[in-house]
Amino acid sequence: MLDAKKFAFVRQEDRYGVVDRVPYLPLRLIHKESVLEVSGLLDTGSSVNVLPYDLGVQLGVIWENQTTEIVLSGNLALLKARGLVLSAKVSDFEIVRLAFAWTLSNEVPLILGRSNFFCEFDVCFYASQASFDIRQIGKSRK
Amino acid sequence: MSVTDLLPNLQKLSRADKFLVMQFLLVDLSKEEGVENLLEPFQNGAVYPVWSPYDSHQAAHQLMQLLEEDSIKAG
Numbered sequence: 166m167l168d169a170k171k172f173a174f175v176r177q178e179d180r181y182g183v184v185d186r187v188p189y190l191p192l193r194l195i196h197k198e199s200v201l202e203v204s205g206l207l208d209t210g211s212s213v214n215v216l217p218y219d220l221g222v223q224l225g226v227i228w229e230n231q232t233t234e235i236v237l238s239g240n241l242a243l244l245k246a247r248g249l250v251l252s253a254k255v256s257d258f259e260i261v262r263l264a265f266a267w268t269l270s271n272e273v274p275l276i277l278g279r280s281n282f283f284c285e286f287d288v289c290f291y292a293s294q295a296s297f298d299i300r301q302i303g304k305s306r307k
Numbered sequence: 308m309s310v311t312d313l314l315p316n317l318q319k320l321s322r323a324d325k326f327l328v329m330q331f332l333l334v335d336l337s338k339e340e341g342v343e344n345l346l347e348p349f350q351n352g353a354v355y356p357v358w359s360p361y362d363s364h365q366a367a368h369q370l371m372q373l374l375e376e377d378s379i380k381a382g
Contacts, residue, residue, distance in 0.1 A: 182334055210359035212367040233373055237360040246366070248373040262377060264370035266360070273358050280367035281374060 169289070169298040170256045175204065186295045190277060195252040195260070196224040203275055207288055207297065211278030215241065216265035220275060221249060226267070235266040244268045258301040261285045 174186035189204040201224055205214075215237070221228070226249060233248030246266040253263045264281055277283075289298045317328060360366065 182338060206358075208359050210361045212360055212363040213370055215358075215360065233369055235366045235369055236363070237366055238363045239360045240358050241360050248370055250373055250377040262374060264374045264377075266363075266366055266370065276358060276360075278359070278367075280370050 169287075169300040170258075171296055171298050174295040174297070188290060188297050190255065190297075190299065193254040194220070194224060195254065196226055199224045205275040205277040205282070207282075207290075208276045208278050209283065209288075211276050213237075213276075213278045213280045214263055214265045214282050215246075215273055215276035215278065216249060216251075216267045217271045217273050217275060218267070218269050219271050221265075221267045224251065228267075228269075231267060237266055237268070241268065241270075241273060244270045244273070255286065255299065255301075258286075261301075 172188075172190060175189040176184060177187045177189075178184050188207040190207055191202065191204050194201045194203055201220060203220060213235070218228075228247065231247035231249050235246040235248050236242075237244060237246050246268045249265045249267040250262055251265060252260050254260050263277075263285070285302055287300045287302055291297060317325070320328065
């Protein structure tokens with residue numbers, strides 16, 4: 166991929182000690198003056214980006230001020246969520262605006278899904294090499 | 308805590324939690340024994356969470372609207 170950055174899958178151990186390699190992307194979330202270094206799970210199966218509650222709080226966002234109620238499905242169907250737009254910086258790509266379903270739960274990972282992370286970035290997975298390439302989609306190609 | 312203390316508490320667990328305990332013990336034992344293939348590829352009755360809200364089309368639509376409003380505000 167032209168202009169792409171390569172990242173390795175992250176080695177992760179679950180609570181039973183089973184090891185897996187997972188495509189987590191390091192990124193910086195920005196809200197007003199607050200900046201947070203996080204890792205997001207690249208999940209092409211997810212319709213939306215999902216933000217765990219504590220990360221929003223650490224960025225200084227107030228739950229009551231977010232008025233767009235979002236209904237999620239799957240394992241997250243019982244969780245309350247509200248829409249939240251944040252700035253995000255990946256590697257040395259340009260800053261983008263990402264819309265998240267900000268949930269009241271901390272049991273979920275930060276998920277980067279089709280709306281709208283995969284509208285902003287192309288990603289190519291190489292599972293056999295436990296790595297992925299990522300490239301920002303230019304405005305002309307959206 | 309002895310097994311005698313533990314068993315009545317284990318019996319009080321839900322079905323799902325009993326599977327979780329069983330999975331934990333299987334992994335723990337296999338580590339001690341150095342047996343790797345107990346873990347592959349799946350264990351019967353184990354819990355594998357899938358977090359993807361994969362068909363949340365309405366949520367996706369709402370978030371895209373929110374983004375549009377955000378870009379209008381930003382000018």
